[in-house]
Amino acid sequence: MLKPEPGGSTPGLGAIAGGLAQDVGDLVRGEIALARVELDRKLHEVVIAAVSVIGGALVAFAGLVVLLEGGAAVLTFWLPAWASLLMVGVVIVLIGGIVARVGLSALSLKTLTPDRTIASVQKDAQIMKDRR
Numbered sequence: 001m002l003k004p005e006p007g008g009s010t011p012g013l014g015a016i017a018g019g020l021a022q023d024v025g026d027l028v029r030g031e032i033a034l035a036r037v038e039l040d041r042k043l044h045e046v047v048i049a050a051v052s053v054i055g056g057a058l059v060a061f062a063g064l065v066v067l068l069e070g071g072a073a074v075l076t077f078w079l080p081a082w083a084s085l086l087m088v089g090v091v092i093v094l095i096g097g098i099v100a101r102v103g104l105s106a107l108s109l110k111t112l113t114p115d116r117t118i119a120s121v122q123k124d125a126q127i128m129k130d131r132r
Contacts, residue, residue, distance in 0.1 A: 027124060031117065031120060031121055031124070034116065034117050034120060035114050035117040038114040038115075038116055038117050039114055042113075042114065045106070046106075046107060048106075049103050049104075049106035049107045050103070050107065052099075052102070052103035052106065053100055053103030053104060053107070055099075055103075056096060056099030056100045056102070056103055057096065057099075057100055059096070059099065060092065060093070060095060060096020060097075060099060060100070061096070063092050063095065063096065064089065064092045064093065064096065067088055067091075067092050068085060068088050068089055068092065071084070071087075071088035071091075072084040072085045072087075072088050075087065075088065
């Protein structure tokens, strides 16, 4: 904020330019800080999604082993062993695939876009254009 010079006169061109440079510097530092916070939050979401993908894959594998054995053993009362194993295997692989797909969709590059920072920079650019 510019203050009147001693004697009550308005600030000179040098003071105005210096104040503007300081304001632009503050604005840039603020935008960088906002981007850093937003990207940290987005990175946290990516880590959680990656854990979800790995967890889903591990659960699907454990389920594959247990259910293939148990489900196939039960189904052999009505079906041949090969048909029982195939049926149970398909169901478990589908469940694991769904869990992994949900996690992968959360890992898309679109979720990493710093939307708030982009909107803020665009708003600041428009304000700068309007002040010309």
